[in-house]
Amino acid sequence: MGKLNRGTRACAVFAWCTAAAFTLSAQTFVTLHTFVGTDGANPYAALIQADNGDGYGTTENGGAYGSGTIFKITPQATLTTLHSFCSQSACADGAYPLAGLVQAPNGYFYGTTVEGGANGLGTVFQVTPSALITLHSFDGTDGQTPWAGLAQGSDGNFYGTTANGGSGNNGGTVFKITPGGVLTTLYTFCEKAVQAVCVDGQHPQAVLVEAANEEFYGTTSAGGANNGGTVFEVTSSGTLTTLYSFCAQSGCTDGELPNAGLVWAADGNFYGTTTGGGANGAGTVFKITSTGTLTTLYSFCSQTGCADGASPDAALVQATDGNFYGTTSAGGATGGGTVFEIVSSGALTTLHSFTGSNAVHQAGIIQGTTGGFFGATWDGGTYNYGTVYGLSVGLGAFVKLLPPSGAVGTPVRILGTNLTGTTSVSFGGTAAVFAVVSSSEITTTVPAGASSGEVQVVTPVGTLSSNVVFRLLP
DSSP, rough: OOOOOOOOOOOOSOOOOOOOSSSSSSOOOOOOEEOBBBEEEEEEEEOETTTTEEEEEEEEETTTTTEEEEEEETTTTTTEEEEEEEEEEETOOOBBOSSSOEEOOTTTTEEEEEEBBSSSBEEEEEESSEEEEEEOOOOTTTBBBOOOOOOOOTTTTTEEESSBBBSSSSEEEEEEEEEOOOOOEEEETTOOTOOOSTOOBBOOOOEEOOTTOOOOOESSSOOOOTTOOOOEETTTTOOOEOOOOOSSSSSGOOOOOOOOOOOOTTTTTTTEEEEBSSSSOOOOOEEETTTTOEEEEEEOOSGGGGGBBBBOOSSOOOTEEEEEEEEEEEESSSEEEEEEEOOOOOOOEEEEEEOOOOOOOOOOEETTTTEEEEESSSSSSTTSSEEEEEEOOOBBOEEEEEEEEEEEEEEEEEEOOOOOTOOOOEEEEEEEEEEEETTTTTEOOTTOOOOSSSSEEOOOOOOOBBBBBEOOOO
């Protein structure tokens, strides 16, 4: 395994940034890495920015054994393969990771593979600085083929879904797994054999998101009252409520097949995408309240030749300007997919059109702490094995909180850029004791007297605010 070092990084969103890049220049797109196969192929999920400022991700295929990889890419665009799956007999370490990674407070990474493991039905794994550890091998009855990654809850456990398996009609599951690998199946979709239609949904493919009420929200790619997929809420004890069934409108103008997960936005609502349906049958962007009221914000293929994109497979990200950014897997100027920006009222701007077959598939984008975005394409590039890219739209730097919520005394890591020399950290205006670990990381604890609100970090270059409101827990 490669070192998961916490060394100094001049900037945290790759090649376009500078040492003092609090304000980036006008829109810039750059290809940071082209996969060649041996270093991985076909990244299917979004990357994450780790506490050392580097990006970490997975590829579905390629690597030493052709079954996918885990990789690291530095701000200078140097890529290192950390693990090639199927390195153990019978692929006991897993195979074909479709999902991205999550970094826990212990600094380790956690993820899933759709195949491999002791039963060949997928795994949950942990990546330490020295090894990959398989925490759980699915056996079918507890689920199989976990397409989605994991979400770490405020209780410290990880929550996820499997697209298939479970004790019912192969509809998939919601599960909880401890950092030590103890898995509990919380819910099995389509469990009742008498259901003519899986009204509770089936085949969830996307990561869950935890909201302020400490409940989790997600989507199923099929099932529901109209077999167009669903949005659901599930508690940490496994009580599931279907909030919305797509295709409720004639012609599925409200969308269908929500393959991607949701983003919980600053306004308290959830935003997401559907791959199909909408006014033009090419997918939608939607808003949904916590009680299930859905508003279709945009229908793709509204422009001639689908120049605005088609078939969004990936989740949205809410950036520091309050707007949402995402990708489509088709459409655009040459049919290779797009990167877009959409405001909460529904006005959409196409930021970049990929050329040829450089489709982004489910690999969405994230915003790095210098303000720019980075992501991956499933194919395209010199060898058609996919790429890693960066996109700047001129947004400023910020700090990221891990975790974004906690009670007084909770340890919090603050990730950012040029943090050396920081003179102050405050939670909702209350000063906190802190330590600068590196130019990209500060450690602190939630101080007594803190309240929910922005976390602010005062550095020699300027004051940085958190990209989300810190949520103080009782």
